[in-house]
Structures are given as C-alpha cells and as structure tokens.
Amino acid sequence: xxxxxxxxxAMTRFGRRSESLDDLIADAALEALREADCQPxxxxxxxxxxxxxxxxxxxxxxxxxxxxLSHLPGIRVExxxxxxxxxxxxxxxxxxxxLHNRVLVVxxxxxxxxxxxxxxxxxxxxxxxxxRSYGATMPALAALVTxxxxxxxxxxxxxxxxVAVKNHANGARNPYAHFQQPVTLEEVMSSRxxxxxxxxxxxxxxxxxxxxxxxxxxPTGLKLAGMGQGSDYLAVRYRKSLTGFQATQAAxxxxxxMAGFGPERVQVAEIHDAFxxxxxxxxxxxxxxxxxxxxxxxxxGEVTLEGRLPVNPSGGxxxxxxxxxxxxxxxxxxLAWQLTGRAVGRQVNARxxxxxxxxxxxxxxxxxxxxQVA
Amino acid sequence: xxxxxxxxxxxxxxxxxxxxxxxxxxHPVEMTPxxxxxxxxxxxxxxxxxxxxxxxxxxxxxxxxxPGGARIFCHGKETRAxxxxxxxxxxxxxxxxxxxxxxxxxxxxxxxKRRGAAPERTRxxxxxxxxxxxxxxxxxxxxxQPPAEPAQKGTNSADTEHPPAAKx
Numbered sequence: 267x268x269x270x271x272x273x274x275x276a277m278t279r280f281g282r283r284s285e286s287l288d289d290l291i292a293d294a295a296l297e298a299l300r301e302a303d304c305q306p307x308x309x310x311x312x313x314x315x316x317x318x319x320x321x322x323x324x325x326x327x328x329x330x331x332x333x334x335l336s337h338l339p340g341i342r343v344e345x346x347x348x349x350x351x352x353x354x355x356x357x358x359x360x361x362x363x364x365l366h367n368r369v370l371v372v373x374x375x376x377x378x379x380x381x382x383x384x385x386x387x388x389x390x391x392x393x394x395x396x397x398r399s400y401g402a403t404m405p406a407l408a409a410l411v412t413x414x415x416x417x418x419x420x421x422x423x424x425x426x427x428x429v430a431v432k433n434h435a436n437g438a439r440n441p442y443a444h445f446q447q448p449v450t451l452e453e454v455m456s457s458r459x460x461x462x463x464x465x466x467x468x469x470x471x472x473x474x475x476x477x478x479x480x481x482x483x484x485p486t487g488l489k490l491a492g493m494g495q496g497s498d499y500l501a502v503r504y505r506k507s508l509t510g511f512q513a514t515q516a517a518x519x520x521x522x523x524m525a526g527f528g529p530e531r532v533q534v535a536e537i538h539d540a541f542x543x544x545x546x547x548x549x550x551x552x553x554x555x556x557x558x559x560x561x562x563x564x565x566x567g568e569v570t571l572e573g574r575l576p577v578n579p580s581g582g583x584x585x586x587x588x589x590x591x592x593x594x595x596x597x598x599x600x601l602a603w604q605l606t607g608r609a610v611g612r613q614v615n616a617r618x619x620x621x622x623x624x625x626x627x628x629x630x631x632x633x634x635x636x637x638q639v640a
Numbered sequence: 641x642x643x644x645x646x647x648x649x650x651x652x653x654x655x656x657x658x659x660x661x662x663x664x665x666x667h668p669v670e671m672t673p674x675x676x677x678x679x680x681x682x683x684x685x686x687x688x689x690x691x692x693x694x695x696x697x698x699x700x701x702x703x704x705x706x707p708g709g710a711r712i713f714c715h716g717k718e719t720r721a722x723x724x725x726x727x728x729x730x731x732x733x734x735x736x737x738x739x740x741x742x743x744x745x746x747x748x749x750x751x752x753k754r755r756g757a758a759p760e761r762t763r764x765x766x767x768x769x770x771x772x773x774x775x776x777x778x779x780x781x782x783x784x785q786p787p788a789e790p791a792q793k794g795t796n797s798a799d800t801e802h803p804p805a806a807k808x
Contacts, residue, residue, distance in 0.1 A: 383692070383693060386690075386692060387692060387693060390692060396659060396713065397713050400701055400713040400714070400715060400736075401688065401691055401692055401694075401695040401699045401701060401715075402701060402713065403688070403692050405688070405690075406686055406688055406701055409686035409688075410684040410685070410686055410701070410703060411684070413684045413685060413686060413724070414683065414684040414724065417684075417723075417724040458689070459687075459689050460688070460689060460690055461686045461687070461688045461689070461690075462686050462687040462688075462689075462719070463686075464686075499665055501657075501665070502703070503657075503703055503710075503711035503712065503713060504657060504665050504711070508683070508684060508703075
C-alpha cells in the first residue's frame with residue numbers, strides 16, 4: 267500500500283451563504299488546485315442530499331463539468347453526515363492502491379435556503395424508518411443518548427454547556443466559522459429546550475459550505491497517516507449500549523492500526539460535536555482519554571486552545587458549523603492548517619491530529635489521522 | 641391479559657427484535673415470529689419541544705426494554721416524573737405503542753392528540769383502558785428467554801444501560 271499525502275487543503279467560510287452549491291464547491295476546489303500547483307487525475311465528490319436540497323443528481327459529473335474536470339474519472343460517495351470523511355477514504359484508497367496518483371476530494375452542502383422543518387425532515391431520513399415513525403429526529407435520538415449518559419453519571423449538564431462555551435470561544439477566533447461570537451455558560455444552560463435535556467445551544471447549526479483536499483502519492487510532509495471506519499445498526503433500539511458509540515471505537519482502532527501509532531501521539535483533535543455531549547463521549551470512544559476521564563479534561567481546561575490536547579480549535583460543528591458532507595473534509599482541512607502553522611488566530615502546537623466524523627446516529631463513523639513528518 | 645407485541649427471533653443467535661423483521665440484523669438468517677409481553681423498563685426518554693411534521697409538541701418518546709431484551713420505541717403522556725429503569729406497561733392504541741401507568745383520562749387525551757380521527761380508535765382506547773384496569777403487571781410472566789447478550793466487539797454487559805435495581 268502506497269503512502270498518501272495532503273498536497274492542498276481549502277474550504278469556504280461556513281454559514282448562511284448566498285452562493286449556489288456549485289459555486290461553494292468551486293471556491294473550495296479551485297483554491298485547493300491553486301495551492302497544490304498540480305492537476306488531479308481523479309475526482310471524488312460528496313454531498314449528502316443534493317437531490318433534496320438543490321435538486322441535482324449525477325453529482326460527480328455535475329461537479330466535474332462545473333469545475334472543468336469532466337475528463338477525469340469521477341465518483342460520488344455518501345455515508346450520511348460523515349460523507350466528507352468517506353470521500354477522503356475513497357481518495358485514500360484510489361491512491362494507496364496505485365489506481366490514481368492525485369485525487370481531488372471535494373464536498374459541499376447548501377441548505378439554509380430551505381425551511382428548517384424541511385431540512386430536519388430531509389436529515390431525518392438517515393434514521394431507521396420505524397424509529398422515525400415515532401417522531402425520532404436527530405436531536406431526539408441524541409437526547410435519548412444524552413439522557414442515558416447523564417443517568418449513568420458519565421456527563422453533567424454543566425459539562426455539556428462547557429463544551430459549547432469552549433467551541434464557541436474557538437469559533438470566535440476562526441474567520442471560517444459559522445458562529446463567531448462567544449457564549450456564556452448561563453446562555454447555554456438557559457437556551458430554549460429542543461429535546462430534553464438538549465437545548466438549542468448544545469446543537470450545531472444548519473450551515474452552507476464546502477471543503478476540498480487534494481491527495482497525492484508524492485510526499486509533501488503532511489501525511490494522511492491512517493483512516494478507519496466503524497459501523498453500527500441503523501436502528502438505535504438494536505444497540506445494547508446507548509452511551510458509547512461502537513462505530514467510533516471500531517473506527518479509531520482501525521485508524522490507529524493503519525497509522526502504526528496510538529492515541530498518545532495525538533496533539534490536536536477535531537471531534538463531531540453535532541450535539542455538545544457527543545464531544546465528551548467521543549473523546550473516550552476514540553481512546554484520546556481513558557474511560558471516565560473526558561469530563562475531567564473538559565472541566566480543567568485540558569481541551570482548550572491552551573490545553574494539553576486542544577479539541578475543536580476550529581469551533582467544531584457547534585461553532586464552525588455543520589455543512590453535512592463538507593464537514594468531514596473541513597475537519598481535515600483544519601488539521602492540515604494546524605499542523606502547517608496556518609491556523610491564524612487559533613494556532614496550536616501540534617504534529618499529529620485526529621478527526622472524528624459521525625454518520626447518521628453513529629451508524630457510519632470515521633476516524634482520520636494526519637501527521638506532519640517533514 | 642397483558643398487551644402482546646409482535647417480534648421476531650433469530651434461530652441462530654436467539655436475538656429478539658421488535659417490530660419483527662425478515663432477516664436478523666446480526667446475521668443473514670431469516671427470523672421466526674414471536675410474541676412478547678407488553679411490559680418492560682425505561683432505557684431512556686426525551687420530550688421534543690420541536691416535533692417533526694405530523695406530531696404535536698410536546699412529544700414524549702421513550703425506549704423500553706421488553707422481556708427477552710428487545711427494545712421498543714414508544715410514546716407517552718409525559719416524561720416529567722419518569723426515571724431510567726422505571727417499570728412500565730406498554731399499551732397499543734391504533735397500532736402505536738405507549739408506555740404507561742396511564743389513567744383512562746390520560747389515554748383518551750393521548751388518543752385525541754394523534755393526527756387524524758377515526759371512531760374505532762375510541763373503542764380501542766376504552767378497550768385497552770379496561771384491560772389495564774382488570775389486570776396487574778405481576779400477573780404476566782415473561783414469555784421469552786432471558787436477554788440475549790450480544791457478543792459484539794467493543795461492548796460488554798457491564799457497559800449496558802441495564803439498571804440492576806430496575807426489577808422490583
């Protein structure tokens with residue numbers, strides 16, 4: 267298997283954008299191509315639900331043509347809300363296998379032009395149909411997980427709020443973030459209840475945005491060191507445990523195995539905090555903290571920008587925003603910028619980074635490891 | 641008589657799921673039908689203040705674990721006094737499962753909150769209220785075998801939400 271390297275990483279600002287999906291994707295892709303100064307020989311495209319949000323299908327050809335790259339072999343990849351990470355994996359596989367040498371991986375989502383109930387309904391289709399027939403939405407399932415974690419004493423409501431406060435503080439320093447204002451603990455804990463015990467300020471926003479990464483077989487110093495996937499039953503009711511995600515545990519195990527090192531080498535992490543308590547659960551599921559230690563780390567500031575292991579320096583899904591298929595790529599863009607000293611305003615000192623992406627209600631999760639080896 | 645709930649069982653691993661499905665989610669093996677008694681304990685619950693289309697907020701949702709280990713999604717009248725591990729009855733009204741210790745008034749109100757209206761549902765609601773009134777949960781013996789522990793990677797029985805004090 268050949269080593270795979272990151273030649274360029276770019277993204278648009280996440281948020282409520284007036285541009286079309288095509289133009290958001292083009293902005294990210296062209297920026298990556300300019301930075302890399304080389305041409306891709308294959309294209310991997312991702313968007314979670316462009317058929318629903320913007321009415322476009324046959325996306326690989328659609329995007330290929332818009333970018334002037336229709337002559338390249340192109341595929342579209344989709345694994346619900348982790349589609350961006352899955353697209354990176356496809357790019358990694360194409361290069362590692364020797365099938366291609368330089369792959370442009372680009373993903374985006376445009377949904378703020380659609381009404382919020384309609385967006386929720388489209389996103390809800392990633393849920394098991396029987397559970398959906400009982401009114402289960404993503405916040406509902408996340409609330410069931412959170413309630414169980416609270417009851418087991420794994421997290422407290424204050425810890426959940428601390429995660430949101432930290433990620434908003436980081437987002438306030440990231441010009442690419444959807445939310446660029448800090449929030450206080452009181453604001454989080456008194457915000458509107460969405461799905462008891464989850465409040466508005468625990469939940470990520472609906473964002474537009476795009477991100478692109480050019481992968482190459484030529485060493486660049488920035489290595490895509492490991493990637494792993496973990497899956498689980500679509501139905502939450504089939505799982506014996508609600509309070510840890512088996513899919514994250516399996517993904518982390520596979521990623522560390524490919525990279526040939528363990529969680530102790532990770533110095534910065536981008537975690538899928540679509541709901542604030544998920545950040546705490548993921549810190550343990552990925553092995554970054556031993557069981558029972560993640561809440562301590564949140565309490566004593568170990569995961570802030572100045573801490574031992576900064577988590578979500580970008581602001582995470584909570585503050586940078588969650589443009590569905592763009593998110594998994596944007597997380598790795600943030601790691602690339604952090605590891606090469608380009609994360610202006612929020613730079614941390616790190617050589618190894620971890621990204622964690624959740625698809626659906628943790629049915630198709632990914633862990634990605636990036637290493638600065640130059 | 642207690643409510644019975646349609647389920648299916650894997651002939652290979654013994655796993656029981658509800659509603660019944662054709663193929664065991666754990667193996668590509670056809671499942672066989674089975675009926676479960678309608679009671680269990682609360683695994684988790686929430687109240688949605690923003691309910692999806694077709695539902696009126698506040699929407700109370702719970703996951704209940706039935707005898708045999710199968711878990712079921714159900715609605716309820718409220719979650720205010722609810723605790724994880726609490727034993728509840730499962731009532732079926734108009735094909736929808738509800739967790740309850742519910743009074744008749746609660747059930748009638750639940751019934752009217754569902755979208756649409758059909759006269760036969762009133763009969764169902766009254767029937768299930770009477771059934772509950774004349775039966776006590778202790779009468780019902782578990783109809784299925786003890787919970788099948790899945791031999792999944794990354795989880796073990798100590799890692800589940802089984803509250804030891806749940807069954808009193």
